[in-house]
Amino acid sequence: MTFFDLGLVLASVICVAGLVWRVSKWCGRPVRNSAPFSPLKGMQAFVVDVLLLARTGRQSPLRWIGHTLIFVGFMGLLLFHALDDQITSNFFFGYESTLDPWQFLRNLFGLMVLVGLGIMTYRRVANKKLRELTRFQDWFAFLLVGGIILSGFFLEATKIMSPRVFDRMVYEYLVVEDGSDLTALKAVWADKYGVVFTERLPMNEETLARGMELDEESCMDCHSNTSSSFVSRTMATALTPIGPALNRSQATEVFWYLHLLLCFVGLAALPFGKFLHPLTTPANLIVRQGRRDGEGETPSVRKGLGLDACTRCGECSLHCSVAPAFSVMGNSDILPSEKLISFKKYQQGELFGDALTAFADGSRTCTECLRCTDICSAGINLQELWMEAKQAAQVQRVDMNMAVRQLTPKGRIQTFECSDCKPDIYGLADNKESYQGCVQCTTCTSVCPVVAVCEDASADLDLMPQQIMNLLRMGMKEEAMGARMVWSCTTCYKCQEHCPQNIRVADVLYELRNTAAVRMRKGNQ
Amino acid sequence: MKYAYFPGCKIPHHLPEYGSSVEAVCAAVGVELVKPEFNCCGYPMRHENELASIFSAVRNFAIAEQAGLEIMTPCKCCFGNLKYAASRIAEDKHLAGKVAELLAQDGLAMPKEFNIFHLLTILDEQVGADFLRERTATPLAGVKVACHYGCHALRPGNITGFDDPLAPTLFERIIQALGAETVEWDLRLECCGYPLRGRDDIISAALMRKKLEDAGNAGADVVATACTYCQLQFDQERDLLPFNAPLRKEPPAVLVTQLIGFALGLDEEAVGLHKNRIPWTAPVL
Numbered sequence: 001m002t003f004f005d006l007g008l009v010l011a012s013v014i015c016v017a018g019l020v021w022r023v024s025k026w027c028g029r030p031v032r033n034s035a036p037f038s039p040l041k042g043m044q045a046f047v048v049d050v051l052l053l054a055r056t057g058r059q060s061p062l063r064w065i066g067h068t069l070i071f072v073g074f075m076g077l078l079l080f081h082a083l084d085d086q087i088t089s090n091f092f093f094g095y096e097s098t099l100d101p102w103q104f105l106r107n108l109f110g111l112m113v114l115v116g117l118g119i120m121t122y123r124r125v126a127n128k129k130l131r132e133l134t135r136f137q138d139w140f141a142f143l144l145v146g147g148i149i150l151s152g153f154f155l156e157a158t159k160i161m162s163p164r165v166f167d168r169m170v171y172e173y174l175v176v177e178d179g180s181d182l183t184a185l186k187a188v189w190a191d192k193y194g195v196v197f198t199e200r201l202p203m204n205e206e207t208l209a210r211g212m213e214l215d216e217e218s219c220m221d222c223h224s225n226t227s228s229s230f231v232s233r234t235m236a237t238a239l240t241p242i243g244p245a246l247n248r249s250q251a252t253e254v255f256w257y258l259h260l261l262l263c264f265v266g267l268a269a270l271p272f273g274k275f276l277h278p279l280t281t282p283a284n285l286i287v288r289q290g291r292r293d294g295e296g297e298t299p300s301v302r303k304g305l306g307l308d309a310c311t312r313c314g315e316c317s318l319h320c321s322v323a324p325a326f327s328v329m330g331n332s333d334i335l336p337s338e339k340l341i342s343f344k345k346y347q348q349g350e351l352f353g354d355a356l357t358a359f360a361d362g363s364r365t366c367t368e369c370l371r372c373t374d375i376c377s378a379g380i381n382l383q384e385l386w387m388e389a390k391q392a393a394q395v396q397r398v399d400m401n402m403a404v405r406q407l408t409p410k411g412r413i414q415t416f417e418c419s420d421c422k423p424d425i426y427g428l429a430d431n432k433e434s435y436q437g438c439v440q441c442t443t444c445t446s447v448c449p450v451v452a453v454c455e456d457a458s459a460d461l462d463l464m465p466q467q468i469m470n471l472l473r474m475g476m477k478e479e480a481m482g483a484r485m486v487w488s489c490t491t492c493y494k495c496q497e498h499c500p501q502n503i504r505v506a507d508v509l510y511e512l513r514n515t516a517a518v519r520m521r522k523g524n525q
Numbered sequence: 526m527k528y529a530y531f532p533g534c535k536i537p538h539h540l541p542e543y544g545s546s547v548e549a550v551c552a553a554v555g556v557e558l559v560k561p562e563f564n565c566c567g568y569p570m571r572h573e574n575e576l577a578s579i580f581s582a583v584r585n586f587a588i589a590e591q592a593g594l595e596i597m598t599p600c601k602c603c604f605g606n607l608k609y610a611a612s613r614i615a616e617d618k619h620l621a622g623k624v625a626e627l628l629a630q631d632g633l634a635m636p637k638e639f640n641i642f643h644l645l646t647i648l649d650e651q652v653g654a655d656f657l658r659e660r661t662a663t664p665l666a667g668v669k670v671a672c673h674y675g676c677h678a679l680r681p682g683n684i685t686g687f688d689d690p691l692a693p694t695l696f697e698r699i700i701q702a703l704g705a706e707t708v709e710w711d712l713r714l715e716c717c718g719y720p721l722r723g724r725d726d727i728i729s730a731a732l733m734r735k736k737l738e739d740a741g742n743a744g745a746d747v748v749a750t751a752c753t754y755c756q757l758q759f760d761q762e763r764d765l766l767p768f769n770a771p772l773r774k775e776p777p778a779v780l781v782t783q784l785i786g787f788a789l790g791l792d793e794e795a796v797g798l799h800k801n802r803i804p805w806t807a808p809v810l
Contacts, residue, residue, distance in 0.1 A: 293538070294538050319562060320564075321534050321563075321564045321565040322564070322565045322570070322581070323564060324564055324565070324567070324577060324580050324581040324584050324627070324631075325565070325570050325574070325577040325581065327577075327580065327627055327630060327631070328574060328576050328577035328580055328627065329574055329577055365569075365570060367534035367535070367565050367569055368534065368535070368538055368539065369534035369535070369537055369538070369565070370537040370538040371537070374537070383538060399723075399724075400572075400573065401572075401723075401724045401725075423574065423575065423576075424574065424575065424576035424577075424623070425575040425576050425579070425620060449715050449716050449732055449735075450721075450728055450732070453728055453731040453732055453735060454728070487724065487725070488721060488724070488725040488728050490676075490716045490718060490720045490721050490728070490729075490732065491676070491677075491720050492676035492680065492715070492716035492720075493676055493677070493679075493680035493681050494676075494680065494714075494715075494716075496680065496681050497679075497680040497681055497682060497690050497691075504681075506681075510571060510572065510575065511575070513572045513573070514572070514573065514574060514575050517572075517573045517574065
């Protein structure tokens with residue numbers, strides 16, 4: 001078995017097994033009442049969203065240019081170069097990989113991919129936020145694709161330079177009548193096509209003319225001038241000084257193995273992480289039929305597809321409405337792109353402990369503003385996922401409000417005992433001066449709509465607003481913090497508006513909730 | 526008149542009819558809306574982390590200042606929190622420093638001006654009741670409207686400066702300009718209850734019930750809202766009640782821009798009355 005066959009079989013087995021494993025995770029309960037699929041709209045989505053990458057373009061023109069270059073270049077290389085035995089030679093009569101336009105196109109496509117990768121790398125490096133969101137697999141994908149293209153270019157360049165390859169071709173295709181003919185052909189190939197021979201060749205007109213004749217007879221049917229492979233030939237020219245060394249060390253062989261190895265790694269990596277997005281993202285875009293809303297319930301297979309369609313482009317997190325909350329609180333699960341990873345883990349039952357708490361908190365911070373769903377260039381129905389995540393969050397980790405209500409009076413004191421734990425903004429509730437003017441006139445309590453709506457206010461709310469002010473004035477913060485009045489405040493500000501002594505009653509209750517949040521988090525650790 | 530339009534987070538998915546009707550009304554009365562990419566107003570996270578809340582709010586002012594515009598929002602909670610944040614920045618140098626640092630991380634500077642207006646203020650002061658009266662094609666004659674003020678624009682009055690916090694008249698002026706009759710009702714300045722959704726649903730529902738019943742008792746045909754959350758509470762949350770719940774019979778909630786849009790004869794799709802869950806059947810006039 002040759003290296004090629006072995007590599008191809010191994011990579012294919014990994015690829016197929018990985019695909020089966022990945023797709024098997026999509027299955028689940030079927031859902032009725034999902035949006036019907038219209039083939040016409042699906043076709044439209046295929047053309048506009050998949051082929052033209054319209055959703056990417058709408059969000060970021062630079063990214064559109066980069067991605068389009070990679071997409072067109074890579075598909076060109078895949079179809080006409082990698083699959084040339086299957087496609088190009090069957091559809092184009094007289095195909096030879098070393099003839100134009102194929103030789104030229106291969107270089108053009110390769111260069112497009114490299115330029116595209118350059119743009120994408122710039123985008124990830126230049127934007128600080130995006131740089132922080134970029135993970136190993138994002139760089140790995142760039143390196144792998146870039147490696148495939150570069151090794152291909154090096155392979156072609158060293159082939160152009162190699163006298164060994166020249167000798168092999170001569171041996172196979174040329175009947176030499178005498179030694180001077182071979183010299184003449186060598187002279188032409190050194191002069192015009194860039195082969196780097198070790199011996200000195202006569203470069204006179206006569207020899208070159210004879211060489212041209214031989215070239216026309218035996219080579220030109222299968223060889224366009226190497227100058228049309230404009231990238232590789234330029235590289236070969238640049239590498240000429242070290243040409244003999246490259247030739248001696250069989251660089252052609254080395255780059256051939258490297259190029260194939262990287263291609264096989266790429267094939268084997270296809271089912272894993274974002275490497276699958278060239279399959280899942282188009283599929284998801286077609287299934288979504290150009291929709292940008294969060295309507296309808298998605299069947300689980302499509303939901304699985306959607307979860308796997310993420311390209312990790314990070315646009316959602318760059319534009320997230322609650323991204324400022326991430327800047328302050330530092331929980332990366334607030335950001336959609338990161339929350340999606342946790343959501344997947346959660347669905348597969350792989351999320352525990354602090355990671356689960358972070359996921360629940362991040363899910364709750366989401367305001368369901370639809371922006372990430374609207375801009376997602378992979379067309380994922382994120383809105384639906386986040387609404388589901390919120391429900392899951394409440395089951396897995398109750399929010400603070402519920403947690404406080406579940407505490408016993410004794411438990412409250414224990415939970416809130418960390419008196420050094422302070423929220424980022426404090427100083428109102430702690431400060432006795434805040435209540436200096438309080439005359440316990442009970443105005444706050446009498447105007448409070450929450451108190452008014454309760455049948456038995458002291459039983460339902462534990463303490464009345466003016467009692468809370470009184471406790472705080474005496475420094476009994478822990479006792480006040482757990483009172484249901486604090487947590488059932490509807491923030492209508494009537495107490496504060498009506499207070500004859502201008503005490504900031506509602507603001508104080510806000511600060512108590514802030515303080516409790518910090519202390520409970522500390523207590524849970 | 527040109528403003529940076531701040532729809533807030535809930536409009537795009539949860540209440541698109543408010544967004545479309547606001548845009549239709551603004552276009553009809555000559556208010557140009559520009560749409561910079563704002564972030565959350567910070568109101569929902571204020572319970573947990575006030576710094577995050579204030580930073581979110583101030584970041585929006587910074588974005589508006591970059592666009593060289595003042596902010597207009599149709600949501601009273603967004604309005605209230607942005608106003609609150611501005612007042613905190615003015616009174617607390619230490620906090621302002623912290624927020625400026627956070628802004629700098631995003632390449633933004635602390636704004637010099639903190640100008641935000643609620644839609645009703647623009648309609649009242651810039652457009653004017655007289656203009657609305659002239660433009661009304663279908664006067665809402667005979668429709669009795671209970672104007673629901675919404676807490677966060679009204680209070681704390683010294684910070685929001687929206688109207689007299691104890692005896693506001695702004696909302697009624699606008700509704701009367703449309704030819705409708707406004708009713709006096711006891712609970713018109715009370716809370717809708719939405720802020721307690723998910724935190725204390727029982728009290729939230731009780732606040733809503735009390736309020737809607739009071740509007741009904743005062744003889745109102747509709748409750749007019751001018752806040753995303755209030756409308757969500759009176760319409761969508763009410764619609765989750767059992768089909769035979771008596772509260773469904775109380776006056777339906779209609780957005781102020783839906784009433785204006787209807788009176789001005791604007792595009793029905795944009796006005797979106799058919800999207801309200803508890804329908805208001807406009808009288809044939």
